[in-house]
Amino acid sequence: MRTFPARIHVSAMKLTILLLVLIIPFHIQAAERPAGVVELFTSQGCSSCPPADALLAELAERDDVVALAYHVDYWDYLGWKDEMATPENSARQRAYGETFDRSVYTPQVVVNGQRDIVGSHRKEIYAAIDKGSEGNAALPVDVDISSSNGSVFVNVGAAETAPADTHIVVVYYKPRRVVSIRGGENRGRSIEYRNIVTSFQTVGMWHGKAMRLELPKSEMVKKGGHCAVLLQSFDAEGRPGAILGAARTAESW
Template identity: 85%
Template sequence: MRTSPARIHVSAMKLIILLLALIAPFHVQAAERPAGVVELFTSQGCSSCPPADALLAELAERDDVVALAYHVDYWDYLGWKDELATPENTARQRAYGETFDRSVYTPQAVVNGRRDIVGSHRKDVYAAIDKGSEDAAALSVDVDISSSDGSVFVDVGTAAKAAPADAHIVIVYYQPRQVVSIGGGENRGQSIDYRNIVTSFQTIGMWHGRSMRLELPKSEIMKNGGRCAVLLQTFDAEGRPGAILGAADAAESW
């Protein structure tokens, strides 16, 4: 039986569409900008932290919030060593302390790099997220994460009219979840479900207002917790962190 030229043409088009779908990068971040970035500085040795940890777990379930938990180590002397804490997390919080000109504390939540709030105060945290979505320059630059084969791609858009045109591209590696039974210190006897636990972070490039793409090996993410977020963040001349202009969260594990 002979096939008509028109049918051959339709079949060829379907094949081309299928091939394009197979070779295109797999996107793990929706195109919409997040409503807010919430960085919680917490510790297993802090009796005030479990309510904030629970609030962060709630925020981690939202598709429109990048929620990250930085465990700090300066409460370890109270009788329980936080195995999720790192000196780098503590250093980031202290740098924020210099930015806000105040002492560090736990639980401290920093929203969009602009406001610090007691991390267990639900109304204040949600209000800061809402306020951030109203700020002209807050999260005004598109950031996207995609994956193909053994690579992860970070795409950053052009500067919005109200946004600064220079920023660091910071990748934050994290472990999505770990339940810890605490055997000592102020939270002794509690079992706490921790979410989006930061394992490490680093600047992977500089952005100067124009769209750009960076490529990273997927293996780096796998060995550092399995997931990552990307923050487009300003820093001052002294290296202190400032406003976050854009963000994306790779909510899928590779």
């Protein structure tokens, strides 16, 4: 661990069926709640990170987990620049550091926005995820992503209570990349990275009622075609907190 229409004649029934087919969105992601969201903060320049990267790749294969890798830039000075790293990823990790009142480090995993774990500690990470898979309502709110024609729809369910400041966050990512590292602490290694976060943004607020957002599919495609949606609470200072719901696209658009 390192710190820091055509005109046709049809019956009324056939016309009704046709209209329903046209307006019902094609679902990419089922509405089943995932057991957990695993956010890994990692760097190609960190010698402690490859085991955590391998663990995230394993988790990325699970249908019941939203696994995301945020590459950070603060280890670039060690002799190898991580070209997948962004200042925004580092800023998100620092915000989590403020939430947990501790220094940032790599590899760091945050599960459901509520607990940080060393990214290579398999048993602890799986135990945190399994709390959700055992029906303990780790993610209490339904979130669903669907697509129709030129739009992407985000559906968020209702809840009896909701935190005052809950964001709908879209996280764009690339599903897979293999990198041959030619410098720094991991020099000579070839590492496969999964679900590499390229950018993220808040697209709306949730106040406890069921809602639907429509987003342009063209913007999604430009940013890689894969995304996850996180329903996440934030405090008055803008620090991230518990993730209440999540979904991810099962394929690119």
